[in-house]
Amino acid sequence: MEMIVVAPPAPGRLEDLKRRFFATPLQALLSLISLTIMAFIVWKLLDWAVFSAVFTTGGGPEACQAAAGACWSVITARWRVILFGLYPFEEQWRSALACVSVVVMTVLSCMPAFWTGRRIALVWGAGTGLYYVLMKGGVLGLPYVGEEAWGGLALTLFIFVTTCLVGFPLAICLALLRRSDLPWISRTTGLIIDGVRSLPLISILFTFAVVLPFALPQWLQGDKLYRVILGSALFFSAYQAEIVRGGMQGVPAGQEEAAMALGMSYWQRIGRIVLPQAMRNALPATINQFVISFKETSLVVIVGFFEILASGNAAYGTGEWRFAYVEVYAFIAFIYFVFVFSLSRYGAYLERRMSVSER
Amino acid sequence: MVSLLRNQKVRNTLLQVLFVGSLAAMVLACVMIARRNLAEQGITSGFDFLFKSTGWDVNFSLLPANANDPYWWFFLIGIINTLFLGTTGLVLATIVGTIVGLARTSSNELARLLGRTYVDIFRNIPLILQVFFWYAVITHLPTPRAAHEAFGMLLTSRGLYVPIPNVGGAALAAAMLAVIAAIALPVWLGRTPRLNQPFGERSTIQLAGAAAALACAAVILAVGRLPDLPLLDFPALQGLNLKGGMRIPPEFSALAIAIAIYGGSYIAEIVRGGFKAVGKGQMEAALSLGLSPWRVFTLVRLPLALRAMLPILANQYVWLMKATTMGIAVGFTDFFMIVALTINHSGQTLEVIGILMAGFLAINLSLAAVFNRINKAIALKGNQLRG
Numbered sequence: 001m002e003m004i005v006v007a008p009p010a011p012g013r014l015e016d017l018k019r020r021f022f023a024t025p026l027q028a029l030l031s032l033i034s035l036t037i038m039a040f041i042v043w044k045l046l047d048w049a050v051f052s053a054v055f056t057t058g059g060g061p062e063a064c065q066a067a068a069g070a071c072w073s074v075i076t077a078r079w080r081v082i083l084f085g086l087y088p089f090e091e092q093w094r095s096a097l098a099c100v101s102v103v104v105m106t107v108l109s110c111m112p113a114f115w116t117g118r119r120i121a122l123v124w125g126a127g128t129g130l131y132y133v134l135m136k137g138g139v140l141g142l143p144y145v146g147e148e149a150w151g152g153l154a155l156t157l158f159i160f161v162t163t164c165l166v167g168f169p170l171a172i173c174l175a176l177l178r179r180s181d182l183p184w185i186s187r188t189t190g191l192i193i194d195g196v197r198s199l200p201l202i203s204i205l206f207t208f209a210v211v212l213p214f215a216l217p218q219w220l221q222g223d224k225l226y227r228v229i230l231g232s233a234l235f236f237s238a239y240q241a242e243i244v245r246g247g248m249q250g251v252p253a254g255q256e257e258a259a260m261a262l263g264m265s266y267w268q269r270i271g272r273i274v275l276p277q278a279m280r281n282a283l284p285a286t287i288n289q290f291v292i293s294f295k296e297t298s299l300v301v302i303v304g305f306f307e308i309l310a311s312g313n314a315a316y317g318t319g320e321w322r323f324a325y326v327e328v329y330a331f332i333a334f335i336y337f338v339f340v341f342s343l344s345r346y347g348a349y350l351e352r353r354m355s356v357s358e359r
Numbered sequence: 360m361v362s363l364l365r366n367q368k369v370r371n372t373l374l375q376v377l378f379v380g381s382l383a384a385m386v387l388a389c390v391m392i393a394r395r396n397l398a399e400q401g402i403t404s405g406f407d408f409l410f411k412s413t414g415w416d417v418n419f420s421l422l423p424a425n426a427n428d429p430y431w432w433f434f435l436i437g438i439i440n441t442l443f444l445g446t447t448g449l450v451l452a453t454i455v456g457t458i459v460g461l462a463r464t465s466s467n468e469l470a471r472l473l474g475r476t477y478v479d480i481f482r483n484i485p486l487i488l489q490v491f492f493w494y495a496v497i498t499h500l501p502t503p504r505a506a507h508e509a510f511g512m513l514l515t516s517r518g519l520y521v522p523i524p525n526v527g528g529a530a531l532a533a534a535m536l537a538v539i540a541a542i543a544l545p546v547w548l549g550r551t552p553r554l555n556q557p558f559g560e561r562s563t564i565q566l567a568g569a570a571a572a573l574a575c576a577a578v579i580l581a582v583g584r585l586p587d588l589p590l591l592d593f594p595a596l597q598g599l600n601l602k603g604g605m606r607i608p609p610e611f612s613a614l615a616i617a618i619a620i621y622g623g624s625y626i627a628e629i630v631r632g633g634f635k636a637v638g639k640g641q642m643e644a645a646l647s648l649g650l651s652p653w654r655v656f657t658l659v660r661l662p663l664a665l666r667a668m669l670p671i672l673a674n675q676y677v678w679l680m681k682a683t684t685m686g687i688a689v690g691f692t693d694f695f696m697i698v699a700l701t702i703n704h705s706g707q708t709l710e711v712i713g714i715l716m717a718g719f720l721a722i723n724l725s726l727a728a729v730f731n732r733i734n735k736a737i738a739l740k741g742n743q744l745r746g
Contacts, residue, residue, distance in 0.1 A: 012630050018473075020468060021467070021468065021469065029467070029468050030465065030467040031467055031469050031470075032409075034462075034467065034469035034470045034472070034473050035471075037473060038469070038472075038473060038566075049660070050710060069577070118547060120669055142668055145494055180376060182375050183375075184375040184378070184379050185374070185378050188378065188379055188382060195716070195720075198719055198720055198723045199715075199716065199719055200681035200682070200684040200695065200719065201681075202530070202684040202685065202687065202695060203684060203695055203698075203715055204700060206695075208713060210699075210702070211702070211708050211712060214390065214392070214393045214396045214708055215389040215393035215396075216389065216396065217392060250380065277573040294487070295483075295485040296482075297484070299487055299685075301487065301688070302487075302687055302688050304684075309487065309491065313491070323499075325492075325495040325496075325499065326492075326495075326496070329488065329492045329495065332488060333484045333488055335491075336483065336484055336485055336488065337483045337484055340481045340484075341479065342484040344482075344483065347509065351673055358720055
């Protein structure tokens with residue numbers, strides 16, 4: 001005789017949907033409202049950006065202006081200006097390669113294998129050095145291109161990377177000074193850190209770019225670009241110093257006392273016992289600070305640099321593409337989004353991983 | 360001598376003197392060089408310039424201003440503009456943030472997804488890019504002649520024109536104060552221990568207080584009303600220009616929109632964190648006492664969440680206040696732009712930088728003081744935040 005096995009009926013797909021989205025009248029209403037908003041936005045966006053959009057430059061700006069949707073041909077026509085600014089046309093491959101070197105450097109420093117002081121310093125030193133040689137040229141048969149011709153995404157990345165490169169060691173110095181047992185040193189450092197933190201970044205950039213030349217001897221002034229980088233590094237380090245200090249406070253006092261009892265010197269204690277543990281504690285907040293600092297790089301447009309925002313303004317501001325500002329800003333926003341979103345996702349992943357390992 | 364250097368105390372003192380001394384020397388050297396450089400340009404240091412007239416004008420001011428006014432008046436206008444923009448931005452950002460934050464903590468999956476998408480998109484695009492974007496959108500609106508019309512407002516490339524009541528300036532300000540009182544009074548009445556009455560009666564007194572303040576506002580408006588004019592002044596096209604109503608310049612609206620959207624995405628996360636910090640046991644206990652879901656929310660969940668998020672919210676507000684300095688990117692005359700313009704026109708670099716620092720220090724410190732006060736006033740006794 002044949003046996004018929006009847007499994008208990010699995011909840012149908014329809015039932016599952018009903019349970020998840022339409023459990024109560026209020027839930028159903030909320031779901032409907034959310035669904036309507038989402039459908040409306042997605043449809044409008046798709047229609048604008050894809051279905052009614054113009055992608056080729058064939059028709060010129062006129063064909064674009066007639067279309068109902070987005071005019072991506074402005075990007076096709078002007079992407080080089082947005083990404084590389086006024087960098088000489090034949091040399092723009094160098095600018096692109098320099099950007100790649102920065103991205104590779106960032107990806108490498110996200111890998112735990114590189115998380116020792118020496119390795120990370122090596123990666124960042126090499127990456128920035130490569131960037132500098134590629135952009136500036138003058139050696140290895142590359143024609144010389146001065147800083148005033150740098151622009152677009154390449155300049156944004158340069159300012160970000162050098163800000164971190166200068167700001168990070170400075171932040172550790174400030175954190176150590178603030179933690180000092182000598183009251184005058186810790187108090188003065190605290191005053192500097194809090195003073196910088198209470199000012200908006202724009203005012204610091206403005207001071208370094210416009211006011212500082214008055215207050216420095218001729219030989220110390222340097223290029224405006226490097227002064228602005230110094231200003232943004234100072235700002236970065238004031239915030240990062242507090243993060244590092246917070247990380248140090250999370251290291252149990254017994255650790256340092258034990259190191260002292262073993263007869264380790266101050267630098268050994270800091271370099272081998274306190275800082276490694278402090279940096280681990282501070283890692284999520286540090287990544288967050290990097291994210292914020294990358295977004296704030298865009299502020300240098302105000303003191304007159306031709307970084308990605310300014311080059312975007314120029315891309316639509318002149319001549320026949322005047323109407324296509326939404327597309328240009330959307331393109332730049334997308335570039336920022338890719339960088340910032342992936343970095344902040346990585347930070348969130350790290351935080352989760354660390355909270356798991358601590359259990 | 361060498362033994363003196365070996366002495367820990369002597370060495371520490373020496374180190375400190377060296378550190379503070381070298382910093383002070385650096386600052387002093389910079390100031391000296393700056394003064395000499397400025398003197399070569401014929402600029403004498405001192406604060407006398409504050410009383411000279413500026414010779415340039417501001418494009419946005421809540422107070423009367425023209426090119427004959429002295430510098431100190433312009434600094435005041437700048438501070439008021441910054442505070443006005445900052446407060447508008449804060450209020451809008453808080454509204455957006457609360458809505459999105461509530462969506463993110465809702466039990467509905469679709470609402471959560473919607474909130475998350477919002478936060479992910481707008482948090483990851485720099486604020487200044489959003490400012491530029493909205494400024495471009497508003498200045499590309501049609502000219503006054505082809506203006507969009509909505510609810511009596513006119514949207515044009517020259518700004519947003521909104522209807523205003525035909526009431527004298529002083530009466531309008533007084534009426535606004537009365538409306539603020541109408542909002543604040545119930546809160547204060549709800550908290551003051553002097554009114555130690557049962558729950559129901561207290562809410563009656565609160566309602567009465569609010570109604571009285573609102574009535575006060577209505578009376579002020581009725582008394583201060585300009586004669587022979589309709590109560591509301593609608594903007595309308597007259598010839599090639601718009602007459603009537605109040606014009607909100609594109610610079611201001613672009614900044615306010617951008618700060619509301621960007622700040623809203625940050626505040627949404629703070630709101631979410633605040634609600635997450637409320638222990639599940641609190642809500643379960645409230646439900647098991649037989650409170651309705653609405654009362655659980657208003658009497659248990661919201662007050663506890665508010666206390667958890669307030670300190671972080673204070674930091675965010677300070678940050679947003681500082682973000683108003685982006686006004687210079689689109690030409691809104693906030694405090695920082697006035698500072699930059701003053702440096703350009705008067706050359707009194709050092710003094711003006713000092714004023715800039717003092718101004719922001721004052722804004723930051725007073726915001727921090729206000730929030731500390733609120734924090735202390737609503738802090739719970741004991742460990743009641745624990746789940």
